[in-house]
Amino acid sequence: MSWRKDERRAERGYHHGNLKEALLQAALNLISQKGPAGFTFADAARMAGVSPAAPYRHFRDRDELLASIAQRGFEQFESVLTQAWDDGRPDTISAFERVGKAYLGFAREEPAFYSAMFESGVPVDSNPTLMAASERAFAIIRAAAERLAALAPPGMPRPPAMMMALHIWSMSHGVASLFGRGDAARRKLPMSPEDLLEAEVLIYLRGLGFPIDRRAEAAAAEEKPAGPWGRPK
Amino acid sequence: MSWRKDERRAERGYHHGNLKEALLQAALNLISQKGPAGFTFADAARMAGVSPAAPYRHFRDRDELLASIAQRGFEQFESVLTQAWDDGRPDTISAFERVGKAYLGFAREEPAFYSAMFESGVPVDSNPTLMAASERAFAIIRAAAERLAALAPPGMPRPPAMMMALHIWSMSHGVASLFGRGDAARRKLPMSPEDLLEAEVLIYLRGLGFPIDRRAEAAAAEEKPAGPWGRPK
DNA sequence: TGTACATCAGTGAACGCGCGTTCACTGATGTAC
């Protein structure tokens, strides 16, 4: 068995070269396998092929590693949302819908990041750089809401963008963490989380006075095969 | 130190009498202190004042204990929601609002239950009785949505109750788990989670065609002191 | 270009600790007669 380790070492030499990165990747792997609770410092070291003392050169303790992951998660999240938003092209509404889908996509494809960011118990506001990363991600949603609010038809009271952003965020997070997660705790749903969220946001926007076509969202409900979804008789 | 333990034993005799209950309480305590990850079987035994082998008479392992807590959580959740709903008295809309507040109240006052139910990684659908308890709780929201849907004014297409229920649930869970939690991971908000959720639901219902007074929800936004909330200029 | 030296990343052995789990046991309780 031990030749494996030796071989690894032979390949890479005494110095790893990129251990910090490797530890983050290893931890991510472990989190996505066993949840944020089920990874240990020693585990990560083992997976990266170094001795259990090596990680201490890069992280003070397990919590610091976890916080680093959450931070990187927020950065990647921001980048995904930014790309989806694409500064509101080609039009605000469809870009907005793309952001919603990107949100769910991230939660499903990166459950390890998502749970480190939102469910690991890392208190975001205790770490300034983590806090800043989190706020940069939220800022995308907020900017999109701002643009949407500016689109308010004449005669309609312009909704506060911050409120809209918080509403949209809570809808997205709610759907993602109940029905759209990438792990075993995902709850079954008689439709795709994407459709559920899209209908939810459209109805909400109509409630704010936006002229949303009623058929678009009705279609989302009707197209599905019958089931607990409860097609109206 | 050991007299403490002896004294405890002297008080209660050789048999504990209600150990299963005591273990559940102990675990709840530990979870609310350190999160669902931070409690151990041995810890719970110690807190209940019994030997580390004693819990095995009542639970196969840690996971079974955790599942029991989640189950009890859903039962209590159901009871809280049922009481708040009060079969739609005095009128459907205000009872519905009460349910929303009760949802947030439960999440804040029972963070240990809430996280065992929704964030502990216990897969709900792997355990039939847990699944059933979860469904009974959701059924209250669904029943309320049903009554609300039946209230649709003439000429308005009646919204599918299941969809409404899922939308409301995701909003409530989103607000609760981002802003309304009872532990350190709670995010700061320029208003109360209750007001945020209430406005969100009202706007949503208006989007479905319900005649919701616009002032009610505007008030929620305006009454607050200025801040990041972004009072319109 | 070569050499000496400082710096740094990773080693591996060691430690104390608490956990999960098992075991034969013992004390208490309930019940049959």
Place this chain on the structure above:
DNA sequence: TGTACATCAGTGAACGCGCGTTCACTGATGTAC
């Protein structure tokens, strides 16, 4: 009413294990001259 016995809940000692953390160390890298 009393006694014998079965059942059951909790004991406490023991185990192997893996974790977090420390330590003096060593091998590699970079740099000053």
